[in-house]
Amino acid sequence: MFKKWFDPSRKVLKQADIIAKKVISLENDVAKLSDEELRNKTEEFKNRFKNGETLEDLQVEAYAVVREASKRVTGMTPYYVQVLGAVAIHEGNIAEMKTGEGKTLTAVMPAYLNALNGEGVHIVTVNEYLARREVEGQIGNIFRFLGLTVGLNIRELTREEKQAAYDADIMYSTNSELGFDYLRDHMVLYAKDMVAQRGLNFAIIDEVDSILIDEARTPLIISGGAKNNQNLYERADRLVKTLSDEDYEIDVESKTIELTPSGINHAEEVFGIENLYDLQNVSVVHHINNALRANYILAKDKEYVVQDGEILIVDQFTGRILQGRQFSEGLHQAIEAKENVQIKKETITVATITYQNFFRMYKKLSGMTGTAKTEEEEFNEIYNMNVIVIPTNEPVIRVDASDYMYSTMEQKFKALLDDVEARHKAGQPVLVGTIAVETSEYLSLELRKRRIPHEVLNAKNHAREAEIVEKAGQIGAVTIATNMAGRGTDIKLAEGVVERGGLAVLGSERHESRRIDNQLRGRSGRQGDPGFSRFYISAEDELMVRFAGDAFKRRIQMIQNLNEDKEAPIESKMFTKFVTNAQKRIEGSNFDSRKNVLKYDDVLRMHREIIYKERRDVLTLESIEEQAIITLKKSLEENALDFVDTTIRNPKVDYEALVKFFDGPIFKEGTLLIEDIQGKTYEQVLEHLNHLADIEINNKKTTIPPEVFNEFLKVIMLRIIDTYWMRHIDTMSELRQGVVLQAYGQQNPLVIYQKEGYRLFNELVANIGRDITKYILKANIQVNVEREAVVKNTATNQGSEDKAKKQRVRKIRGRQAPWR
CATH class of the missing domain: 1.10.3060.10 (Helical scaffold and wing domains of SecA)
Structure with missing residues (x-):
């Protein structure tokens, strides 16, 4: 009761309700305006702002103008709940809006309003595909119809093209490109070469939880030069592979590993040193620790995949391959040594910043997502943003069934596959959610054995993502997907699917974050459609092993043995609560870890x-x-x-x-x-x-x-x-x-x-x-002096720089610099 009473959503929604009703009341008046008159409203608002009116004074009229422009350009009129979301975003909050509620259109209203002051608005998306889709599609057309300029900031642009994008009233960009532009702007040799000339005014972050929480621990790094320490990686890897179980200790819960006294002695013998933890051996210890993590903590086809002799990182929250990214501080090279592929040279860091510190530099920050409430404390404490839960336009009628629990993975997967087969035969489309690439491949193999046609969407097959997602709502379709089947795309139901119960979402295990589970559930039941969701869990799942151990497995087996049907699942509120508590503990631990990263980065x-x-x-x-x-x-x-x-x-x-x-x-x-x-x-x-x-x-x-x-x-x-x-x-x-x-x-x-x-x-x-x-x-x-970059051929931890973006050194009538 107290939680509800003090929830910031109450106060914001109460105020937003008043504004939204005023916006909708202007609908008929604005509809009478011609296209030209509607477009001229932008210039009128800009002049009124210059003459002393605030953005809040203009909000109701501006939103009403955007609603009418959207209706004329796209045929879609923002709903009342979308106007509520727009009010929450303008006030610097996070609007939590469920899947299919039209977050993209909601963002147009606050973006338009905040562009009226001439300082620019950045709309941040999780990938370039989404940014390009909005700029070149109907959303960009709404802004252009109203006389605003729209820019697209993506990786391969030249500096001049980037400057044009930053100078636009509204700019769509990815989070990484914004961060790297900031770092590069502080490496240029001439002020005219800086791309962000107006500074950081207002940002609306789409999928805000993915960017500000899931990626918060990943620093953006620009590097140059190279350290020559390849041999040390190979020696550390050889040492680690010869260790016995007694030589190291793993903490399963925190996923940490360290050498035991016998392991330390073994390392000292191999490296021929007296004291491993002497200050002069810091580099050796660092390489050994990386080799331990690479060999015993990080798993192939889970945290990373090997493709064409390269180590590619798999995003643990989306299941996508993070193209061009590397694990930092030499961990990537340690994995390369483990997998016996060519070891890339470790580079020297030239510039670095975390997403947390980058986005906190904006004068105003807001966001939107389908799942943020579970992380509200972090958003509030780190970014000073509240999470405002926006009601759905239509009631959610999806059935969220309680978890099915089994003692072994074998039992769990058999029951899951049986469920998929039954629903497929009934013509109901099924989306099976997995956490790891290896799980999706195992389930695919088992479905092939049962001769069930299906599609697999994982980090190895991401190129066909749009095509696979498009077909996932067809009658009888079966789609196996890692967590990537979610961000920015909707699974639309084909004709006849509603009568068959809508899309069924079946989770093969619980993720360590409740948000990711909620996202998977949210694939089904959009805009009042029917749907179904259920998670299948076993005592051998990683989450259960980390937080419950063997005792939990024995308890499940004991309960199963009491049942007449030994294969029957266990449905228990107590066990479901236990799983939720385990997730909360991990979320708390991850929050502490991100806070700790921030304290160091501060x-x-x-x-x-x-x-x-x-x-x-x-x-x-x-x-x-x-x-x-x-x-x-x-x-x-x-x-x-x-x-x-x-x-x-x-x-x-x-x-x-x-x-x-x-x-x-x-x-x-x-x-x-x-x-x-x-x-x-x-x-x-x-x-x-x-x-x-x-x-x-x-x-x-x-x-x-x-x-x-x-x-x-x-x-x-x-x-x-x-x-x-x-x-x-x-x-x-x-x-x-x-x-x-x-x-x-x-x-x-x-x-x-x-x-x-x-x-x-x-x-x-x-x-x-x-x-x-x-x-x-x-x-x-000398009369002739020239500016010159300290480090050339810089690369980022998201891939090498494009040739077009190399820094142009303009010579100032000279040949030699004074320090030579």
């Missing part, structure tokens, strides 16, 4: 924001002489202070060491003489250093034109910032792996990471300052 986020701001200033400011001089003076002061003994009452300066440090390495040799500073106080010495710097800077400025001096400063600052930032990311990554061991010493790894990260960042800033100072004071400026 450390790097603060560093990234500071460095990216500095870099953006270098690109966008007309002159950066003032910033460069401030950096130089601060660096001189901090470095000079290192040679002053401040522990005594009258601070003493080490003149010889100070001259040795500055004369030659920082200033040109012979500039700073010991007789000029001998006997002076620290303040006087600093004043003299600043005076020498001023002379050197003025000499440079008098010999070359001001624009060349300014370009020289930009060249060295970009080069130095990029070089040190790239090293810093790599150092922080190694630190992240290293601090885990601090837990054994009763210390909080996160606290150590934060403290050490703070020290490393200060070191980074000091190094950047020192190098900028050195180049300003020592470099012989």
